[in-house]
Amino acid sequence: MQKHTSIRFRVAMLAAAAILAGCASGGSYPPAPAVASNAAAYNYLIGPGDTLSxxxxxxxxxxxxxPVRPDGKVSAPLVDELVAQGKTSQEIARDVEKALGKYVRDPVVTVIVTNFVGSHSEQVRVVGEAVKPQALPFRHKMTVMDVLIASGGLTEYANGNKATIVRAAEGNKRYSVRLDDLVKRGDISANVEMLPGDVLIIPQGWF
Known part of the structure; x- marks a missing residue:
């Protein structure tokens, strides 16, 4: 009887060790690439709530x-109801030049985005066990550390090494990220680049 109890105890300990190892390791998806593949070709697309100079x-x-109105349009002197949503600042500049060409000879226009909000496709969302889950305007070279800082970091219940990124730019492909290693252990190799449309999901740990 004592021998059987000992065997059961060892099996239980091995099972617990396996569970602990699974919680400590990364997620079941492939690790997120440190540098996003198409980040270099990124051009910001204007959305409602942005401000244009x-x-x-x-x-x-x-x-x-x-301002870019909720319907995605802007109005300016001699330019009315110009669609801005989904365009780059350079494209809008060319559209304004075309509209002003009816009144001004060879207009030269520059458009600068002075306040960024962005459409949904230009935002990064963080959900789950972040202190302040929210949607953030994407910035070029934005990393998962930038997202964590803006969202107040991880809660005490977060299982950061089980976090995932859902990447809309790649057909909602999922990647694992090691947030605990990054935040608690200072492992900079876990600080990966984000892309516009990414959703960072931080699950709750079991213990």
């Missing part, structure tokens, strides 16, 4: 700072 060379009376 439109400058018309030698025509200051036609220059203006305008």
């Amino acid at each position: 439109i400058s018309v060379w030698r025509n200051p009376e036609l220059s203006a700072v305008v």
